[in-house]
Amino acid sequence: MNTTLVLSPPLLGFVVGTRAALAFGLGLLLASRIPEDRRRAVGLTLVAIGAATTIPAVMSVLGSRQERLDR
Numbered sequence: 001m002n003t004t005l006v007l008s009p010p011l012l013g014f015v016v017g018t019r020a021a022l023a024f025g026l027g028l029l030l031a032s033r034i035p036e037d038r039r040r041a042v043g044l045t046l047v048a049i050g051a052a053t054t055i056p057a058v059m060s061v062l063g064s065r066q067e068r069l070d071r
Contacts, residue, residue, distance in 0.1 A: 003065050011060055018057045022050025 007015070025046025028039050 005061065006064050007061065008064075011064065014053075015057045015061060018050050018053040020050075021046045022054070025050055 025043045025048075028034065028043035028046065031039060034042075
């Protein structure tokens with residue numbers, strides 16, 4: 001028995017968006033081209049948004065699994 005993961009376009013966009021916010025926030029925290037106070041505020045906000053939306057994204061993805069019998 002195999003498990004197939006079926007994601008609708010909106011769900012895929014949600015998952016990609018949460019990962020992008022988290023990665024971009026981490027990138028800002030590590031960068032040095034933007035003034036530190038602004039970089040820290042924006043970076044931490046994006047990391048927080050990415051982290052907070054990870055749980056709903058994982059629950060949605062796990063809920064979209066379908067069991068399939070191979071013959």
